[in-house]
Amino acid sequence: MRERILALLRIGLGAAFVYAAVVKLPDMAAFAEDVANYRLLPAALVPAFGSSVVGVELLAGLALVAGVAARGAALVLSGLMLAFVGAVSQALLRGIDLRCGCFGGAAPASWWTVGRDLFILGGALVVLVLGPGRLFPRRGDAG
Amino acid sequence: MLETLRQAALVAVAGLGVGLAGNALSPRPAPLGRPVHAAAEATAGACVEGSSGVPAAPIPRISAQEAAAMCAACTAGFVDARSARDYEAGHVIGAVHLPPVGHPEEAAVLARLAALPAVIVYDDDTSCALAEGVARRLQQRGVREVRVLAGAWPAWVAAGGPGASGACHLCQHGPEASR
Numbered sequence: 111m112r113e114r115i116l117a118l119l120r121i122g123l124g125a126a127f128v129y130a131a132v133v134k135l136p137d138m139a140a141f142a143e144d145v146a147n148y149r150l151l152p153a154a155l156v157p158a159f160g161s162s163v164v165g166v167e168l169l170a171g172l173a174l175v176a177g178v179a180a181r182g183a184a185l186v187l188s189g190l191m192l193a194f195v196g197a198v199s200q201a202l203l204r205g206i207d208l209r210c211g212c213f214g215g216a217a218p219a220s221w222w223t224v225g226r227d228l229f230i231l232g233g234a235l236v237v238l239v240l241g242p243g244r245l246f247p248r249r250g251d252a253g
Numbered sequence: 254m255l256e257t258l259r260q261a262a263l264v265a266v267a268g269l270g271v272g273l274a275g276n277a278l279s280p281r282p283a284p285l286g287r288p289v290h291a292a293a294e295a296t297a298g299a300c301v302e303g304s305s306g307v308p309a310a311p312i313p314r315i316s317a318q319e320a321a322a323m324c325a326a327c328t329a330g331f332v333d334a335r336s337a338r339d340y341e342a343g344h345v346i347g348a349v350h351l352p353p354v355g356h357p358e359e360a361a362v363l364a365r366l367a368a369l370p371a372v373i374v375y376d377d378d379t380s381c382a383l384a385e386g387v388a389r390r391l392q393q394r395g396v397r398e399v400r401v402l403a404g405a406w407p408a409w410v411a412a413g414g415p416g417a418s419g420a421c422h423l424c425q426h427g428p429e430a431s432r
């Protein structure tokens with residue numbers, strides 16, 4: 111039962127990251143603008159960093175869904191979520207009014223965004239520590 | 254533990270490659286060779302005319318009423334410096350989209366703008382930071398008569414200026430909407 115819950119958590123988490131990446135792909139320039147508005151990175155690094163974030167979200171998300179290198183993907187996404195929590199928090203504390211950029215669209219960054227990111231971080235840490243789980247029992251386990 | 258670290262390194266490096274490839278294939282790629290500045294850092298300057306205590310802006314302002322008259326008379330082209338999403342949601346009729354990060358058809362857009370008697374740039378912020386940056390770039394690329402819309406997009410809407418997502422039917426020979 112625990113294995114199945116872990117697997118469902120892993121797949122849900124992976125699907126969320128795949129979705130987050132896919133909605134950004136059609137307009138990578140807009141996402142680069144969103145990244146720049148956090149005012150954390152040198153302007154010259156913003157486009158490459160933004161592109162890399164989308165690629166890592168996509169690949170790590172797919173890895174979680176497929177259950178391949180799941181712990182490694184969960185570690186990468188934990189680091190990413192930690193960075194997102196830090197980036198959004200510093201922007202809010204500095205009074206920077208900006209779009210989150212998290213799932214495309216024009217949703218503004220808020221403390222709700224931080225809470226949601228912490229929740230996702232928690233999910234990624236669970237997969238990292240407890241493992242990817244199993245949707246179906248191994249052959250022989252049922253008997 | 255070591256295996257997890259090895260997997261993580263693999264996912265991160267491969268993800269970086271996937272991201273750069275995805276950017277190259279994107280219809281609106283991030284400009285890898287060009288810096289992208291935060292909107293608020295693009296430049297300073299007062300967007301609203303007559304605001305006191307603010308240094309004179311180098312790009313002349315134009316009121317929404319004057320700009321609307323120039324649009325109706327086809328004597329000016331409009332440039333939308335906001336994000337693609339904002340542009341798609343609604344823009345000055347016939348305006349071309351040219352954000353600070355630029356876009357792939359920028360050279361063609363600039364060539365068309367340079368042929369117009371005047372170009373009016375706008376964004377959606379009363380500080381006009383984005384519009385100022387784009388207006389300066391237009392000046393540097395040979396567009397002579399460049400103005401920034403005072404009060405930005407909200408002023409245009411408040412003045413009842415025509416807005417659409419299609420080509421400007423008032424300006425048959427002016428720039429067409431582009432995304």
